[in-house]
Amino acid sequence: MVNLTIDGKQVTVSKDATIYEAAKQAGIYIPVLCYAKKLLPYGACRVCLVEVEQMKGRLIPSCTTPVTEGMVVTTMSDEIRKVRKTVLEFLLVNHVVDCPVCDKGGECDLQELTYEYEVVTNRFEGEKFDLPTDEVNPLIERNMNRCVLCGKCVRVCDEIVGYGSYSFINRGFETKIATAFDRGLNCEFCGQCVSMCPVGAILPRPFKFKARPWQLKEVDTVCGYCGNGCTITLGTKDNEVQTIRFNDETGVNDGNLCIRGRFGYSYVNSADKLTSPMVRRDGQLVEASWDEAIQAVSDGFKAAGDSLGIISGARLTNEELFLLKNYSKALGTENLDHSGGECYKGVTEGLQETLGIKASTATFPQVEKCDAILSIRSDFYETHPVFGMVVNQAIRRNEAKLTVVADKLGKFTKLPNARTLLHKPALELNIINAICSVLLEEGLAKTDGLEGLDDLKKGLKKFTAKAVAKETGVDEEAIKQTARELAAAENAAILLAYGLPYTAYSKELGIAAANLSLLTGIAGRQGSGLYLCGEKANSQGAIDLGILPGAKGIGAQQMLDDASTGKLKALYMVGEDPIASYPNRGMVEKAMDNAFLVVQDLFLTETAAKADVVLPAVSFAEKDGTFTNAERRIQKVRKGIKSKGDAKSDFEILQLLLSAAGKDAPATTTDAFAALTAETSGYEGITLDMLGKQGYVWGTDILKPVTSKLVAVGGGEASKSKYQLLVGSALYHSGTVSTKAKGPNAVVSEAYIEVCREDAAELKLEEGDLLKLKAEGGELKAKVKVDRRLPQGVMFAPYHFSAMELNRVYTGQPVIAVEPVK
């Protein structure tokens, strides 16, 4: 710690703080334009100049100068005022003062400083910029005439996002921020640059002329898309979400968001949302009252008796899931499941069998301090983009070594010094096994107190680095180096994502990752962690709350299978659209046709269109409750807008259903939270008051494994087909909900088949051509996207778009053998 004096006030701060940070901590205000908490110090704007007694004779930029013991700082004097005012005059020489039509008006740092320093006239004259506005893309508008060259957009895109859209180009007066070849912006559209821009140079286009900042009501809540659980602040007006506001004070995301979080909100305002219950009469779905609908549901379920299955999505709040669980009990069924029922088995069965827990062992911020990181299968920059940003920072700021086990390249593989173990599809398991085998062979494994070591050794016999290298196409030495790095690291992390399109070897991968975490000592060690990250906002909550088949119950796939053959008579779908997203569409459709079907959703989805009763639900922005993210952080979801029409939250709907079943339901979500914490393992004693700005992590920052059992698992099997199709999720979308949101759709609006350049040349395909693929079980067609990230022979298709009917051929297999049709 260092002691210094700022404006006569004694301040004690850590030795790596800057003067600006020390002042901020002491509650002393220093103006800044180019400083941002999460970016490295830069010192571009010169408005934060201060006087330092020990450095007399010049003014010192407070945002780049580290504190020293005994420093005496003055943050305001006539001299400082004069210089800051001059800096502002300089900035205003070229800056176009069009505040009346600038969306930043009212929250613009330059506007506020100009006012504060009373820059009424300007002693300098110069040419105003007259650059064209970048309006090529629908999401981010860049007006470089308003730019003050603070470089925050350049830095955030590099330091955090790792995309590198921007750079300073030209020099001297001509300097400006531009993309490569000064073209329109064409990037991931995460909008980090929008949130960083201190002026109106980079703005969200969908928000243009929608509202003045001071007219917006701000509501802090949690993003409804992926399991990262970013906190977002809704800016609402006229009972609509108008924009997502920048907020780096709450949650784990430091104000970082991806395209879905920042621009994917429009579906909550959509006019296509269901506003009234519907009941099927004479073959037609017609609007009905809630009483009629609830009656129809009750009658239908009563008729089915215990021949009933309930499948939920993982975007319901904990409170709603709690009621759903109670409702399943009321109906006397243990056929309860969520998210397709397979993908999460790495957690519920894999981790359970080995570590005796069903969750990630550590929290996201700890990853930033890791020395070695192993990412398996998913490119987190695509599945959990903001977690990807944490990994990027670990690499850039702490020189962490990243190893990526993947079947295609991605942003992770491009990070500095990343090692990619690019393997043939379906062979992730073999590589993890090989890493374990190297640890044991080279005596690097920490085997004390581990059960099942002999069995594991036996099981790993055929997974020597040499054999696996040959089988997978990965360099043998790279496998060995990865093992050595993980063993040597003081803090290390193993990451594995799961989700609907990644059902193959789910349990086995969970076990293999857990084996590795035990052999390296990562599981339960302070600073290290094993992360199994769910696809949806409340995937972890669904597991914690036990939205899983009971001992006598069956899982989602079996329910659908049984319903398709008439064995199961009724199905209740809560926030799931299995026809669009579950494997084996043909079977799912048959199930929906056969069963008495109740669908509770926001939209009239393809599944809902087949329902006997449709119950209109509301989005995350219209309800109160809690989500538990992939690192076990319970955070508050807050209602920003009122629901439209007769739609109700899943909570309210389940209250009605419970009451119709003659059961009591908690009166409020607060009561429900109290009730669920009492019954949920790990949640005991947690109250809503404990969910502060950063939420509350159940099981503490490090969740210690209950058991330490190694379990041998076999390997995957590669396909011999010349062309193979991988199914997965794409950065711009999350599940199927995002396909109803304008933002993500503006960038990627339809399905595609990604093909590498070599294959494109061989098949004589160009970007945008229609490609037809023959696969077992049917045919697929979609437009071609030519990319550089796939190995030859491997193609990729995102699973979000129902129209492609990818799930006619995707039945949960690790890789689909396909054949291009001429």
Next chain:
Amino acid sequence: MTETAEQVAEKTEEEIDLGPANKVIDKYLDMSGNLMPVLQGIQEEYGYIPEETVHLTAERLNVYASQIYGVLTFYAQFHLEPRGKYIIRVCMGTACHVKGAGRIGDTIKERLGIGHAETTEDLLFTAEYVACIGACGMAPVIMVNDATYGSITVQKTDEVIEKYKAMG
């Protein structure tokens, strides 16, 4: 119909052989701080920096294309458009200016239709007005690639242009 410079540029863009660029990158791949020598090497090979080579460099050196573009536009030495086979440097330094360098520039503009930093459509000539080239004793002076032509007049300029035109 004659092709415009843009069309010519587009055509060259499409037909760019990345072999030489790859060779340059191979040479410097393991060196730290390799971006400048790579870009200089590429310019040496192609006479300018074709866009495709920027993307290639970005991919192979793992540097953002935007950053490379920033470097390319910062330094006057890099050229993003194809340049003529013959670069005519017209000295505009003080001595040359006094001795009528402006007229020499005008002559070139008249004969070839190119002003400063412009290239003829046939990609034969590029004109560049430069500050002192350090041959004030021979003012006014022009250079064509590495050859220097001193005490130049309008008539001599014509002769020089014709000579290089004839060489093709």
